[in-house]
Amino acid sequence: xxxxxxxxxxxxxxxxxxxxxxxxxxxxxxxxxxxxxxxxxxxxxxxxxxxxxxxxxxxxxxxxxxxxxxxxxxxxxxxxxxxxxxxxxxxxxxxxxxxxxxxxxxxxxxxxxxxxxxxxxxxxxxxxxxxxxxxxxxxxxxxxxxxxxxxxxxxxxxxxxxxxxxxxxxxxxxxxxxxxxxxxxxxxxxxxxxxxxxxxxxxxxxxxxxxxxxxxxxxxxxxxxxxxxxxxxxxxxxxxxxxxxxxxxxxxxxxxxxxxxxxxxxxxxxxxxxxxxxxxxxxxxxxxxxxxxxxxxxxxxxxxxxxxxxxxxxxxxxxxxxxxxxx
Amino acid sequence: xxxxxxxxxxxxxxxxxxxxxxxxxxxxxxxxxxxxxxxxxxxxxxxxxxxxxxxxxxxxxxxxxxxxxxxxxxxxxxxxxxxxxxxxxxxxxxxxxxxxxxxxxxxxxxxxxxxxxxxxxxxxxxxxxxxxxxxxxxxxxxxxxxxxxxxxxxxxxxxxxxxxxxxxxxxxxxxxxxxxxxxxxxxxxxxxxxxxxxxxxxxxxxxxxxxxxxxxxxxxxxxxxxxxxxxxxxxxxxxxxxxxxxxxxxxxxxxxxxxxxxxxxxxxxxxxxxxxxxxxxxxxxxxxxxxxxxxxxxxxxxxxxxxxxxxxxxxxxxxxxxxxxxxxxxxxxxxxxxxxxxxxxxxxxxxxxxxxxx
Numbered sequence: 001x002x003x004x005x006x007x008x009x010x011x012x013x014x015x016x017x018x019x020x021x022x023x024x025x026x027x028x029x030x031x032x033x034x035x036x037x038x039x040x041x042x043x044x045x046x047x048x049x050x051x052x053x054x055x056x057x058x059x060x061x062x063x064x065x066x067x068x069x070x071x072x073x074x075x076x077x078x079x080x081x082x083x084x085x086x087x088x089x090x091x092x093x094x095x096x097x098x099x100x101x102x103x104x105x106x107x108x109x110x111x112x113x114x115x116x117x118x119x120x121x122x123x124x125x126x127x128x129x130x131x132x133x134x135x136x137x138x139x140x141x142x143x144x145x146x147x148x149x150x151x152x153x154x155x156x157x158x159x160x161x162x163x164x165x166x167x168x169x170x171x172x173x174x175x176x177x178x179x180x181x182x183x184x185x186x187x188x189x190x191x192x193x194x195x196x197x198x199x200x201x202x203x204x205x206x207x208x209x210x211x212x213x214x215x216x217x218x219x220x221x222x223x224x225x226x227x228x229x230x231x232x233x234x235x236x237x238x239x240x241x242x243x244x245x246x247x248x249x250x251x252x253x254x255x256x257x258x259x260x261x262x263x264x265x266x267x268x269x270x271x272x273x274x275x276x277x278x279x280x281x282x283x284x285x286x287x288x289x290x291x292x293x294x295x296x297x298x299x300x301x302x303x304x305x306x307x308x309x310x311x312x313x314x315x316x317x318x319x320x321x322x323x324x325x326x327x
Numbered sequence: 328x329x330x331x332x333x334x335x336x337x338x339x340x341x342x343x344x345x346x347x348x349x350x351x352x353x354x355x356x357x358x359x360x361x362x363x364x365x366x367x368x369x370x371x372x373x374x375x376x377x378x379x380x381x382x383x384x385x386x387x388x389x390x391x392x393x394x395x396x397x398x399x400x401x402x403x404x405x406x407x408x409x410x411x412x413x414x415x416x417x418x419x420x421x422x423x424x425x426x427x428x429x430x431x432x433x434x435x436x437x438x439x440x441x442x443x444x445x446x447x448x449x450x451x452x453x454x455x456x457x458x459x460x461x462x463x464x465x466x467x468x469x470x471x472x473x474x475x476x477x478x479x480x481x482x483x484x485x486x487x488x489x490x491x492x493x494x495x496x497x498x499x500x501x502x503x504x505x506x507x508x509x510x511x512x513x514x515x516x517x518x519x520x521x522x523x524x525x526x527x528x529x530x531x532x533x534x535x536x537x538x539x540x541x542x543x544x545x546x547x548x549x550x551x552x553x554x555x556x557x558x559x560x561x562x563x564x565x566x567x568x569x570x571x572x573x574x575x576x577x578x579x580x581x582x583x584x585x586x587x588x589x590x591x592x593x594x595x596x597x598x599x600x601x602x603x604x605x606x607x608x609x610x611x612x613x614x615x616x617x618x619x620x621x622x623x624x625x626x627x628x629x630x631x632x633x634x635x636x637x638x639x640x641x642x643x644x645x646x647x648x649x650x651x652x653x654x655x656x657x658x659x660x661x662x663x664x665x666x667x668x669x670x671x672x673x674x675x676x677x678x679x680x681x682x683x684x685x
Contacts, residue, residue: 026439026441026482027438027439027482027484214434215429215430215431215434215435216434216435216436216437218390218395218427218429218435219427219429219435219495219498220437220448221395222393222395222422222425222426222427223422223426223448223449223452223453223498223502224418224419224422224423224449224452224453225448225452233437233440233448234437234440237437237439237440238437238438238439240439
């Protein structure tokens with residue numbers, strides 16, 4: 001925006017004054033500036049970044065362990081002499097204690113980040129574009145196309161999410177598509193993707209209904225721009241903020257769903273360190289006063305989900321044009 | 328506008344645009360008759376001003392002509408081609424020649440696109456130009472509408488209202504159109520900017536030979552700008568006249584609605600508003616338009632005439648909860664546009680002032 005009245009007055013007169021050809025400030029750039037100014041958002045982004053780094057570190061560790069004999073795999077660190085030790089400051093692997101097999105709970109928790117983040121990322125990579133495209137098509141074309149897509153997602157959302165997830169996981173059992181093994185973690189990505197596009201689709205559809213009637217879309221139609229091109233050039237860029245917001249909020253749902261499924265024994269393969277399987281393993285431990293494994297998993301989840309939720313909200317505030325100038 | 332010897336660009340006859348409202352399962356909806364039998368012609372290189380209150384259907388006329396809204400009935404001939412029966416391939420070709428300028432300069436520009444890509448979009452759709460040629464053309468267009476070509480990489484939200492409207496004009500000009508629908512192009516702007524935009528539009532008309540359908544609710548703006556003026560009320564045209572008649576230079580306006588509209592234009596003179604004609608009531612809903620002449624529930628003329636007529640030729644109606652005596656003919660006979668005896672280019676649809684009524 002031009003700021004002072006004198007400035008806008010001057011530019012109204014047009015090319016009498018020499019204007020620098022500068023790249024304009026796009027709405028994205030503007031939103032990023034708002035995010036940078038918001039310390040809560042920056043803190044949340046920092047926390048999320050930390051988790052992502054830990055997940056990447058876990059990945060590097062696994063690759064190294066596969067290649068070098070000297071580095072033990074996590075599953076090879078079993079040491080029954082050290083089983084069920086409470087947290088102590090003796091050695092860094094013991095800071096959060098050990099589990100029944102003597103494996104370090106700290107290492108287990110850190111490695112669990114990798115599973116959670118990959119599952120959430122992959123599920124959203126499937127769900128968000130699916131929801132965006134179906135929502136935009138439904139909203140833009142309306143009529144029968146819309147009726148069909150609405151039928152599809154109302155049917156899906158009428159089934160309780162967890163039950164649908166469990167059903168899909170069972171249905172995927174034993175299906176192999178080339179390198180993709182649907183009975184394992186790949187099936188989890190797909191199942192989560194299939195159930196979580198509904199929200200994005202609903203939001204995008206409603207927004208596109210509105211955008212379709214706006215003057216700039218009418219102007220594009222008057223110019224003779226094809227429907228396909230209007231969707232890609234005029235409609236989708238104006239709902240892309242919904243994609244970003246849903247991606248960050250969808251992470252939360254996917255992480256919790258993974259934990260629940262792993263708790264039920266339907267998630268990751270047995271033995272893979274994940275927060276859900278940690279909670280599952282620790283469910284009997286509380287009776288005996290072994291609180292550390294459960295607490296570690298829950299706290300790890302708590303901070304990630306809190307950061308994601310807050311960041312998603314801040315992102316929405318920054319990106320949603322309707323909330324502009326509210327701050 | 329009635330003389331066919333003139334070079335006609337657009338001929339619209341009995342155009343109707345109806346929208347279904349309500350309705351649903353096992354229930355028939357009602358119909359909004361937004362445009363209900365509109366006919367006019369537009370001469371090449373001239374401007375037809377379309378005036379009326381909000382809700383009178385003027386915007387719908389413009390959008391129907393550009394095929395943004397499907398027409399319910401009627402014909403529109405643009406340069407000899409029937410607009411409503413075109414194949415989509417021919418329609419696309421014709422779209423190059425017909426453009427639109429919108430009322431809201433903020434809403435008509437895509438906030439995620441740069442000025443350069445907004446203005447070059449018609450070029451991409453209708454011409455296959457090389458990148459550098461396209462850039463030159465965009466710069467030329469921006470300069471023509473009074474903007475610095477250096478602005479190409481900026482976004483719409485970085486501009487003022489007047490500048491945005493200039494960008495909208497540059498976009499409309501990009502495809503070299505013959506005909507532009509200006510849908511209240513200045514009503515969202517400051518008065519000082521309004522004049523600039525109007526002058527720009529009329530310069531462009533002289534230079535490029537454009538024809539405008541100029542939609543406005545402000546009669547003063549239309550007076551300044553149009554060659555012919557058509558007045559709409561409730562989806563119909565009630566009066567068409569050359570500008571000289573509207574300005575009061577020759578003849579006089581005939582339809583009581585036009586008289587009321589004209590008297591509502593503020594005059595910069597103390598006490599001038601005293602003899603303003605006040606219309607009772609509101610514009611009726613186009614879902615239930617009044618029978619006969621759609622203006623009869625608010626018409627001052629029919630009340631005045633009814634007072635002088637025998638009771639058998641009048642009847643009573645209720646407006647704003649009060650009973651009024653009006654001429655019976657006005658409530659049952661639907662008026663059509665008829666030329667006045669002295670001037671065939673001046674048409675109006677007042678039953679009481681048409682020849683048979685006198």
